[in-house]
Amino acid sequence: xxxxxxxxxxxxxxxxxxxxxxxxxxxxxxxxxxxxxxxxxxxxxxxxxxxxxxxxxxxxxxxxxxxxxxxxxxxxxxxxxxxxxxxxxxxxxxxxxxxxxxxxxxxxxxxxxxxxxxxxxxxxxxxxxxxxxxxxxxxxxxxxxxxxxxxxxxxxxxxxxxxxxxxxxxxxxxxxxxxxxxxxxxxxxxxxxxxxxxxxxxxxxxxxxxxxxxxxxxxxxxxxxxxxxxxxxxxxxxxxxxxxxxxxxxxxxx
Amino acid sequence: xxxxxxxxxxxxxxxxxxxxxxxxxxxxxxxxxxxxxxxxxxxxxxxxxxxxxxxxxxxxxxxxxxxxxxxxxxxxxxxxxxxxxxxxxxxxxxxxxxxxxxxxxxxxxxxxxxxxxxxxxxxxxxxxxxxxxxxxxxxxxxxxxxxxxxxxxxxxxxxxxxxxxxxxxxxxxx
Numbered sequence: 131x132x133x134x135x136x137x138x139x140x141x142x143x144x145x146x147x148x149x150x151x152x153x154x155x156x157x158x159x160x161x162x163x164x165x166x167x168x169x170x171x172x173x174x175x176x177x178x179x180x181x182x183x184x185x186x187x188x189x190x191x192x193x194x195x196x197x198x199x200x201x202x203x204x205x206x207x208x209x210x211x212x213x214x215x216x217x218x219x220x221x222x223x224x225x226x227x228x229x230x231x232x233x234x235x236x237x238x239x240x241x242x243x244x245x246x247x248x249x250x251x252x253x254x255x256x257x258x259x260x261x262x263x264x265x266x267x268x269x270x271x272x273x274x275x276x277x278x279x280x281x282x283x284x285x286x287x288x289x290x291x292x293x294x295x296x297x298x299x300x301x302x303x304x305x306x307x308x309x310x311x312x313x314x315x316x317x318x319x320x321x322x323x324x325x326x327x328x329x330x331x332x333x334x335x336x337x338x339x340x341x342x343x344x345x346x347x348x349x350x351x352x353x354x355x356x357x358x359x360x361x362x363x364x365x366x367x368x369x370x371x372x373x374x375x376x377x378x379x380x381x382x383x384x
Numbered sequence: 385x386x387x388x389x390x391x392x393x394x395x396x397x398x399x400x401x402x403x404x405x406x407x408x409x410x411x412x413x414x415x416x417x418x419x420x421x422x423x424x425x426x427x428x429x430x431x432x433x434x435x436x437x438x439x440x441x442x443x444x445x446x447x448x449x450x451x452x453x454x455x456x457x458x459x460x461x462x463x464x465x466x467x468x469x470x471x472x473x474x475x476x477x478x479x480x481x482x483x484x485x486x487x488x489x490x491x492x493x494x495x496x497x498x499x500x501x502x503x504x505x506x507x508x509x510x511x512x513x514x515x516x517x518x519x520x521x522x523x524x525x526x527x528x529x530x531x532x533x534x535x536x537x538x539x540x541x542x543x544x545x546x547x548x549x550x551x552x553x554x555x556x557x558x
Binding site for chain 1: 392395396398399402405406409410413414417427431434435438439442446494497498516517519537540541544545547548551
């Protein structure tokens with residue numbers, strides 16, 4: 131294989147994974163047109179890529195079954211008990227008090243054996259066992275008590291955290307509900323007030339119209355009354371004028 | 385934070401709600417499986433290790449400090465599990481001179497391809513599997529493996545060339 135072919139096969143691999151620039155792509159096409167070996171190499175890599183994609187699809191088709199198996203395994207696992215047990219054991223083992231307790235017990239044991247050796251008496255195993263038991267009971271009792279308290283505190287914190295999340299979600303839901311209700315009520319109240327105001331306005335317009343009508347009627351009556359008065363006065367004036375003319379007429383004849 | 389956010393589901397799982405953990409499993413199982421397959425190369429091993437990882441996640445969920453980081457946390461557990469398995473196998477192979485490979489599950493039409501993938505070095509196999517089998521982009525693979533994009537392209541290219549060589553060696557002409 132020539133050095134150029136080696137370079138081109140590198141470019142073919144780039145092309146297969148979609149990392150070849152257009153500039154190199156053109157150069158590669160030119161080379162492939164004349165080099166059968168590199169053309170075959172490219173075809174082989176393309177076929178392998180297709181096979182990989184096909185294989186991945188087949189594998190993906192079985193993913194749900196695998197998930198289901200895992201979910202079944204989870205159902206049979208009681209995490210709470212195991213968590214508590216593991217956590218408690220880990221706390222106890224990792225606790226400084228436990229380490230100090232064990233160290234103290236060992237020191238007592240070493241001291242006891244040393245005492246026995248110095249006093250040149252045979253070691254009293256029963257006495258040693260009792261001493262160790264008492265010491266361990268006193269120290270471990272305190273440790274276990276403390277570990278259990280810590281465990282209870284952790285459980286309580288987790289429960290509080292969970293309840294806090296639930297409470298917050300519940301409050302948010304309640305707030306949304308209340309806001310919607312308030313908006314609906316406000317809208318209904320606003321509509322009622324508007325209707326009332328409109329009715330009042332109509333009543334007011336009607337009253338004003340009635341008053342105007344009455345005033346017009348009164349004015350017409352007044353005009354009629356003035357007209358009748360004027361008519362009477364005019365009639366009286368004519369009568370007095372006629373009487374005066376009648377008086378003046380004989381005098382003129384004399 | 386939505387009701388089905390990772391954070392809420394982790395809090396519920398810690399309180400013993402297996403249903404909440406099941407939702408997390410459905411969300412991350414494929415990721416875990418693909419990482420296991422990429423690291424171990426065998427489907428059977430990947431299935432077993434992915435299942436162990438999920439169960440370990442359930443048991444140790446209280447150790448997860450940042451509830452929103454469940455995804456990266458479970459992937460870390462999967463990687464550690466795979467590394468432990470690889471170390472154990474290596475030690476066992478050193479003790480037993482005659483190497484015996486346990487028969488794993490194979491999809492018959494793709495047997496040669498699967499064998500070739502198993503023979504790829506882990507550092508190139510993992511990006512290849514995540515890219516093709518996890519349907520992840522180069523950017524996503526780079527982020528998950530803490531590599532640069534050019535680094536991922538380089539490994540994909542090497543894997544493509546190596547895979548071809550292995551298939552030729554196995555006598556597999558496609």
